[in-house]
Amino acid sequence: MMLPKEYKSGVKPIWCPGCGHFAVLNAITKAFAALEQAPENAVLVSGIGCSSRLPAYINSYGFHGVHGRALPVAAGLKVARPDLNVIAMGGDGDGFSIGGNHFLHACRRNVDIVYVVMDNEVYGMTKGQASPTTPEHWEHSKLTPHGPEVRPFQPCAIALASGASFIARGYSGDPNGLAHMLFEAVQHQGFAFIQVLSQCPTFCPEQVGWKKTVHLEDTCTDDPVQAAAFLHGDDGLAKGIFYRRPRPTWPVQHQSTEPVNLRKGFEL
Amino acid sequence: MDTIVGPGRLFIRRAANVTDISQTEREPQNQMTSLTIAMVGSGGAGVVASGEMLLRAAAGMGLYGILRKTFGPQIRGGESAAIVRLGTEVVANLGSELEVLLVLDWNNFQRFADEIPISEATVLIQDLQAGEHPQNLPEPRQTLTLDFLGLAKSLGSSHSNLALLGYVADWLGCPSDIIDSAIRHRLREHSQETIELAITVALGGAQLQQDKPIPLQPILSAPEKTNSIGKRWIANGNQLIGLGALEAGIRFVAAYPITPASDVLEWMAGEIESVGGHLVQAEDELAAVNMTIGAGFGGIPAMTATSGPGMALMSEAMGLAVASETPLVVVDVMRGGPSTGIPTKSEQSDFNLAVYGLHGDAPHVVLSALSVADCHFTAGWATGIATERQTLVVVLSDQFLGQSSQIMPPLANTNFSASAAQQLEGDTEVDGTQRYFRYLDTDSGISPLALPGQPGGMFTADGLEHNAAAVPSPKAADHEQQLAKRLRKLDSLVESEHWAEHSSEQRGQGSMLLICWGSLYQVALEAQDKLREKGIDIVVMGIRLLSPLPLEEIKQAMQQATQTLVIEQNQLGQFAHYLRSFDRQGQDAALPPFHQYCRPGPTLFTPAEIVTQIQALIPDQTATEGSARQ
Numbered sequence: 070m071m072l073p074k075e076y077k078s079g080v081k082p083i084w085c086p087g088c089g090h091f092a093v094l095n096a097i098t099k100a101f102a103a104l105e106q107a108p109e110n111a112v113l114v115s116g117i118g119c120s121s122r123l124p125a126y127i128n129s130y131g132f133h134g135v136h137g138r139a140l141p142v143a144a145g146l147k148v149a150r151p152d153l154n155v156i157a158m159g160g161d162g163d164g165f166s167i168g169g170n171h172f173l174h175a176c177r178r179n180v181d182i183v184y185v186v187m188d189n190e191v192y193g194m195t196k197g198q199a200s201p202t203t204p205e206h207w208e209h210s211k212l213t214p215h216g217p218e219v220r221p222f223q224p225c226a227i228a229l230a231s232g233a234s235f236i237a238r239g240y241s242g243d244p245n246g247l248a249h250m251l252f253e254a255v256q257h258q259g260f261a262f263i264q265v266l267s268q269c270p271t272f273c274p275e276q277v278g279w280k281k282t283v284h285l286e287d288t289c290t291d292d293p294v295q296a297a298a299f300l301h302g303d304d305g306l307a308k309g310i311f312y313r314r315p316r317p318t319w320p321v322q323h324q325s326t327e328p329v330n331l332r333k334g335f336e337l
Numbered sequence: 338m339d340t341i342v343g344p345g346r347l348f349i350r351r352a353a354n355v356t357d358i359s360q361t362e363r364e365p366q367n368q369m370t371s372l373t374i375a376m377v378g379s380g381g382a383g384v385v386a387s388g389e390m391l392l393r394a395a396a397g398m399g400l401y402g403i404l405r406k407t408f409g410p411q412i413r414g415g416e417s418a419a420i421v422r423l424g425t426e427v428v429a430n431l432g433s434e435l436e437v438l439l440v441l442d443w444n445n446f447q448r449f450a451d452e453i454p455i456s457e458a459t460v461l462i463q464d465l466q467a468g469e470h471p472q473n474l475p476e477p478r479q480t481l482t483l484d485f486l487g488l489a490k491s492l493g494s495s496h497s498n499l500a501l502l503g504y505v506a507d508w509l510g511c512p513s514d515i516i517d518s519a520i521r522h523r524l525r526e527h528s529q530e531t532i533e534l535a536i537t538v539a540l541g542g543a544q545l546q547q548d549k550p551i552p553l554q555p556i557l558s559a560p561e562k563t564n565s566i567g568k569r570w571i572a573n574g575n576q577l578i579g580l581g582a583l584e585a586g587i588r589f590v591a592a593y594p595i596t597p598a599s600d601v602l603e604w605m606a607g608e609i610e611s612v613g614g615h616l617v618q619a620e621d622e623l624a625a626v627n628m629t630i631g632a633g634f635g636g637i638p639a640m641t642a643t644s645g646p647g648m649a650l651m652s653e654a655m656g657l658a659v660a661s662e663t664p665l666v667v668v669d670v671m672r673g674g675p676s677t678g679i680p681t682k683s684e685q686s687d688f689n690l691a692v693y694g695l696h697g698d699a700p701h702v703v704l705s706a707l708s709v710a711d712c713h714f715t716a717g718w719a720t721g722i723a724t725e726r727q728t729l730v731v732v733l734s735d736q737f738l739g740q741s742s743q744i745m746p747p748l749a750n751t752n753f754s755a756s757a758a759q760q761l762e763g764d765t766e767v768d769g770t771q772r773y774f775r776y777l778d779t780d781s782g783i784s785p786l787a788l789p790g791q792p793g794g795m796f797t798a799d800g801l802e803h804n805a806a807a808v809p810s811p812k813a814a815d816h817e818q819q820l821a822k823r824l825r826k827l828d829s830l831v832e833s834e835h836w837a838e839h840s841s842e843q844r845g846q847g848s849m850l851l852i853c854w855g856s857l858y859q860v861a862l863e864a865q866d867k868l869r870e871k872g873i874d875i876v877v878m879g880i881r882l883l884s885p886l887p888l889e890e891i892k893q894a895m896q897q898a899t900q901t902l903v904i905e906q907n908q909l910g911q912f913a914h915y916l917r918s919f920d921r922q923g924q925d926a927a928l929p930p931f932h933q934y935c936r937p938g939p940t941l942f943t944p945a946e947i948v949t950q951i952q953a954l955i956p957d958q959t960a961t962e963g964s965a966r967q
Contacts, residue, residue, distance in 0.1 A: 080808055080809075107792075108792075108795060109789065109790055109791055109792045109793075109794070109795055110789070110790055112634075112635075112789050113797075114631070122809075124797045125797045125799070125808065125809060128795060129795055130789040130794075130795050130796065130797070131796070131797030131798065132631070132634050132661070132797065132798045132799075133797055133798065133799045133800060133801055133809075134627065134630070134654070134657055134661075134800055135627070135653055135654055135656075135657050135800055137623075138623060138624070138627040138654060140624075141591075141619065141623070141624040141625075141626075141627035141628045141631065142627045142628065142630055142631035142634070143631060144617070144624075144628055144631065145589065145591055145617070145627065145628030145629060145630065145631030145632040145635075145639070146631035146632060146634060146635045146789075147631075148589070148615050148617060148628070148632065149588070149589045149615065149631070149632035149635045149637035149639065150632075150635035150636070150637065150789060150790070152790065153635065153789050153790065170620055170621060170623075170624075171620065171623075171624055173620075174619075174620040174624065320615055320617075323610060327611070328611060328612070329608070329611045329612075331580055331583055331584065331608055331611075331612070332570075332580065332747070334576075335570035335571060335572045335576070335580075335747075336569075336570060336747070337393070337396050337397065337569050337570070337571065
């Protein structure tokens with residue numbers, strides 16, 4: 070049995086003071102402790118961005134890949150090594166913009182992995198550009214001086230429409246609640262998606278206000294129609310496990326084929 | 338004019354009433370005797386299926402051969418052709434000439450007329466319904482117009498391609514039981530009724546040949562059947578890539594469909610589960626390559642297969658494999674480019690992408706398969722290198738190798754599996770008793786590899802520059818150390834005996850040296866045979882290890898040769914430029930000057946074309962021997 074702090078690698082995070090990702094890091098260590106996770110059997114896979122640095126800070130195996138591709142790396146690893154607990158993670162730009170297509174297909178494919186998106190509605194590492202989840206009229210980026218002028222992406226609704234079998238939203242201001250969600254997500258058989266509202270005090274100081282506006286919703290359902298109704302009426306600041314409906318995971322186990330002579334088909 | 342035939346050789350005895358305006362009599366010894374037949378129709382008319390059946394029937398007769406399928410980009414209604422070259426020894430390229438052209442439909446023929454080398458040596462057989470004969474074609478030796486479609490219809494079928502098959506198979510002297518079994522094999526998933534009708538139509542075609550024969554008579558002195566049946570394979574390069582990879586231990590494939598690589602994947606999809614692996618059809622090439630990297634990180638040997646545009650999409654993650662030192666095999670079955678280019682035709686134009694296409698300083702391995710059969714060996718070698726050296730290996734095949742079916746002797750196992758398994762089953766240095774340095778700066782450059790699940794080996798693999806302990810680091814010293822390590826671990830590869838194939842042990846002593854890579858090697862070997870008949874000796878070098886390049890070996894061979902010609906099937910002479918680039922590394926490394934001959938696809942290189950190029954470099958010889966036939 071390990072303590073949460075024993076799951077930290079000792080590498081010092083590069084994050085700014087007050088960054089929400091510290092809380093996500095702590096929540097993961099708490100969830101691992103609760104799961105009695107053998108560190109060598111967990112792999113954290115990430116893309117590029119502030120949040121994607123997290124695997125190096127955890128005492129487990131990790132893979133820090135290229136921008137937007139955490140999900141394919143994680144899926145390939147899990148299909149090849151089903152014995153491992155594979156958790157993909159990253160930010161909102163990594164997951165919903167450059168990696169958006171993989172998000173759709175990971176939800177569809179339902180490989181048994183967890184995907185944690187630390188959503189701060191901004192590209193922090195490139196110094197504050199708008200991301201897919203940035204509010205339409207957020208005017209603080211030089212790249213989009215009039216605001217993105219595009220409706221924000223709705224991660225949970227899209228996850229539902231794409232076939233995710235576990236959908237939750239957590240908040241960095243509530244690491245215990247997030248640790249609980251992670252615990253449940255790891256236990257879930259299939260693709261489990263957690264959007265974490267993880268504040269960026271540097272580029273979006275207004276997110277400090279989330280501690281007053283984020284609200285717990287106890288709406289967990291296995292009915293996709295009910296979940297869709299809730300998510301389309303959602304203000305984006307509800308937290309909780311919204312949807313959980315196990316379905317067959319990929320790869321489907323086929324009846325074991327007899328070992329074959331690979332060469333037979335070439336013989337006359 | 339009749340010609341005596343040596344034992345075990347296929348020979349063409351030309352009908353007495355046909356004037357032979359081709360070259361002088363062929364001497365049977367030391368020469369591959371062969372015959373090329375093309376069947377042309379609209380897409381969906383079944384000429385490619387007929388080609389497959391003809392190849393199988395020829396194999397049943399104890400012959401060797403190769404089948405090239407050529408298509409337009411449309412699935413149905415475009416143009417298609419099957420070109421079958423048969424011989425009594427292994428036939429590894431399509432040769433230079435066409436003896437028989439059978440045409441069911443002239444529609445769209447012009448779109449690929451360049452690939453069907455009609456000459457005055459060709460006998461043309463056309464269907465009565467084939468439509469208007471195109472203008473500007475070379476005049477064939479003789480033309481026969483026959484009613485294949487009418488014959489098929491009279492037997493209750495619309496498949497004139499089967500009448501054509503029976504017709505040409507009968508001309509080759511193929512016994513009816515062999516053509517029968519070739520048809521049954523090809524149509525094995527069809528109803529009994531369909532199969533029986535197909536056989537009836539083919540027999541009708543055979544009878545037609547008896548009545549209206551092709552005015553050329555091939556005499557087949559096939560080997561004893563008992564020696565050949567069951568001891569030969571029919572396979573294409575794409576399938577053999579799959580076989581070589583699985584036999585060497587590949588157990589994970591992720592890929593996205595693309596012509597002409599899809600059939601690597603389709604073959605593997607049918608087999609990989611039976612050896613305990615998985616194949617994932619990914620949402621795009623970006624996902625495919627990253628899934629493959631994920632599996633490789635997990636210690637499961639993994640590959641993907643694609644073509645130029647797909648590999649362009651993969652190139653960012655290929656750099657990740659290099660930086661994170663994750664084993665990865667990427668197969669590129671090259672087609673005409675850039676962009677969608679000519680997706681169904683062959684070209685060697687992805688050399689630059691394979692060698693130079695990665696961002697940053699990213700040393701990696703590039704191999705080329707030197708024949709259809711060599712796809713098997715090269716895929717196995719690639720798997721061994723990737724796992725042993727924890728790096729990216731790109732395998733360059735092309736549409737010709739990938740999609741040409743060849744009759745061949747059974748291939749030996751490549752024995753590359755052991756190194757793959759040993760390396761990835763765990764490393765004894767990772768025992769948890771001391772701090773583990775994933776990217777330890779070793780003499781060989783290869784660091785101890787821990788796999789997820791191993792206590793004591795935990796690390797985060799990183800595309801971000803890191804130090805020996807796998808901690809992210811922007812320090813100059815760490816960057817230099819890790820760059821040097823990743824370069825160094827490939828150094829000893831150039832000592833591998835597999836780096837090239839040579840046509841002669843002397844490697845160019847006193848002769849001209851012809852350097853090529855990929856599918857051109859087999860064409861060059863036949864050019865060498867033709868030149869020998871003319872009294873010109875050359876040495877052919879087919880380079881399998883394109884990067885890192887065994888420069889000293891190449892330099893030595895060039896220095897021993899009277900002169901060197903580099904040939905390749907791309908517009909810019911991509912390999913020749915690469916070779917020349919090493920000339921700038923100081924006097925010690927200076928290479929002798931060399932000639933280059935390069936041109937793009939989609940038309941294949943022919944032995945005659947190479948002969949012409951070489952003769953042009955040897956003025957005395959060309960004056961006495963006359964120009965080569967094109």
